[in-house]
Amino acid sequence: MSSKKNKTSYVILGLLNEENLSGYEIKRIVDDRLSFFWNESFGQIYPELKRLTSEGLIAVSSADRPVYSKQSIKYEITEPGRLELQEWLKSPVEKELIRFEILLKLYFSNANSSDTMLEHVKEFQTSHLRQQQLFQQFEAQLKQNIDVHSNHRQILMVLSFGQKMWEAYAAWSEETLRLLEQNITAQEDDTDE
Amino acid sequence: MSSKKNKTSYVILGLLNEENLSGYEIKRIVDDRLSFFWNESFGQIYPELKRLTSEGLIAVSSADRPVYSKQSIKYEITEPGRLELQEWLKSPVEKELIRFEILLKLYFSNANSSDTMLEHVKEFQTSHLRQQQLFQQFEAQLKQNIDVHSNHRQILMVLSFGQKMWEAYAAWSEETLRLLEQNITAQEDDTDE
DNA sequence: AATAATTTGTATCTAAAAGATATATTTAGA
DNA sequence: TCTAAATATATCTTTTAGATACAAATTATT
Numbered sequence: 056m057s058s059k060k061n062k063t064s065y066v067i068l069g070l071l072n073e074e075n076l077s078g079y080e081i082k083r084i085v086d087d088r089l090s091f092f093w094n095e096s097f098g099q100i101y102p103e104l105k106r107l108t109s110e111g112l113i114a115v116s117s118a119d120r121p122v123y124s125k126q127s128i129k130y131e132i133t134e135p136g137r138l139e140l141q142e143w144l145k146s147p148v149e150k151e152l153i154r155f156e157i158l159l160k161l162y163f164s165n166a167n168s169s170d171t172m173l174e175h176v177k178e179f180q181t182s183h184l185r186q187q188q189l190f191q192q193f194e195a196q197l198k199q200n201i202d203v204h205s206n207h208r209q210i211l212m213v214l215s216f217g218q219k220m221w222e223a224y225a226a227w228s229e230e231t232l233r234l235l236e237q238n239i240t241a242q243e244d245d246t247d248e
Numbered sequence: 249m250s251s252k253k254n255k256t257s258y259v260i261l262g263l264l265n266e267e268n269l270s271g272y273e274i275k276r277i278v279d280d281r282l283s284f285f286w287n288e289s290f291g292q293i294y295p296e297l298k299r300l301t302s303e304g305l306i307a308v309s310s311a312d313r314p315v316y317s318k319q320s321i322k323y324e325i326t327e328p329g330r331l332e333l334q335e336w337l338k339s340p341v342e343k344e345l346i347r348f349e350i351l352l353k354l355y356f357s358n359a360n361s362s363d364t365m366l367e368h369v370k371e372f373q374t375s376h377l378r379q380q381q382l383f384q385q386f387e388a389q390l391k392q393n394i395d396v397h398s399n400h401r402q403i404l405m406v407l408s409f410g411q412k413m414w415e416a417y418a419a420w421s422e423e424t425l426r427l428l429e430q431n432i433t434a435q436e437d438d439t440d441e
Numbered sequence: 442a443a444t445a446a447t448t449t450g451t452a453t454c455t456a457a458a459a460g461a462t463a464t465a466t467t468t469a470g471a
Numbered sequence: 472t473c474t475a476a477a478t479a480t481a482t483c484t485t486t487t488a489g490a491t492a493c494a495a496a497t498t499a500t501t
Contacts, residue, residue, distance in 0.1 A: 077449095077450070077451090078450075078451065078452090079449060079450045079451075080449095080450095082450095083449095097450095097451080097452075097453090098452085098453070098454080098455095101451065101452055101453085102452090102453085127449080127450060127451090128450090128451080152459085154458095
């Protein structure tokens with residue numbers, strides 16, 4: 056037990072702890088609910104489902120076996136799987152992983168490329184506004200029908216994190232667009248003289 | 249030219265565009281200045297330095313050749329390298345990469361594990377406060393001696409992003425600690441009855 | 442009803458990145 | 472002089488991201 060595992064395995068165990076799911080459904084849930092702080096690919100999920108099954112931490116669910124000719128394979132968590140999940144929850148949190156290419160480009164840019172950076176920041180602004188709105192819907196939905204998830208309080212705390220991030224993104228975008236515009240007009244004045 | 253490259257190559261080109269550096273120095277600068285939104289490992293940097301050299305985008309600097317017996321190899325950017333960097337700056341920004349294990353744990357936790365989560369959030373709070381303070385020093389330093397970097401305005405915009413993130417982290421930590429404490433006292437009241 | 446397009450579902454492959462480790466040199470301090 | 476820490480280059484393994492292939496099932500269109 057407790058052999059160091061990749062993170063994908065805990066995503067699977069965590070989700071199966073709530074309900075039986077297929078690999079595809081796991082991918083969908085991660086994309087829909089966790090994508091603002093976590094992502095998984097099929098290339099991680101499917102091999103891991105097999106490994107966890109062979110290790111006895113999850114099992115193919117006989118209850119949800121393919122009715123008629125559905126090819127979907129649903130998995131359920133086992134007791135050892137639950138223990139593994141609980142142990143991981145208690146283990147120290149690993150440092151977050153962050154990569155913002157936009158900041159890398161901004162860092163390496165100069166006054167001359169302010170117009171390009173302006174476009175980049177505008178795109179950043181609108182794409183995150185869209186993402187924020189999508190999650191606000193989810194949040195509103197969650198607040199209406201309480202107790203659908205046993206852990207709805209925890210989910211709300213996670214969503215609050217997202218909310219604060221998007222607010223920070225919005226404020227930074229506004230501020231940075233202003234600064235870049237200043238750069239551009241300053242540049243134009245230079246060439247005019 | 250413009251063959252799709254891994255991001256490490258642009259970090260190298262971007263930094264060498266300012267000054268000649270060795271692999272080790274590149275790693276240090278990334279750790280010291282970019283680490284709050286970007287990271288690189290030696291395992292990425294050294295092979296990439298060789299590849300970029302063989303492609304002619306960078307070159308071993310003869311100017312900074314080892315005086316006496318220093319084994320350090322410094323690299324300089326070439327004209328094709330500068331072009332490659334400029335092209336990348338103009339290319340669309342890729343979506344940021346984010347992985348917060350703490351949010352994953354919180355999402356999969358329940359009321360029973362509030363005490364564990366409380367410890368996790370406390371650790372999160374203090375480690376980011378420390379990081380924020382380190383970068384505030386860098387920012388103050390940068391604001392004093394302007395024009396050491398030609399792109400100091402851009403660097404300040406990047407640092408402002410960090411600042412807003414750390415403020416969001418702090419606010420979320422406070423809020424979440426309060427909520428988790430409520431959970432714990434509610435649990436205790438339950439078991440008392 | 443036939444066809445086309447989309448969604449659901451499982452699976453694998455490659456390239457990129459993280460993290461760990463090995464090793465040697467140089468510098469600073471006890 | 473010996474030791475510890477910092478500098479420096481290098482490689483190896485595991486993990487992850489992203490792309491792609493393919494087939495069945497569902498939905499939409501004509």
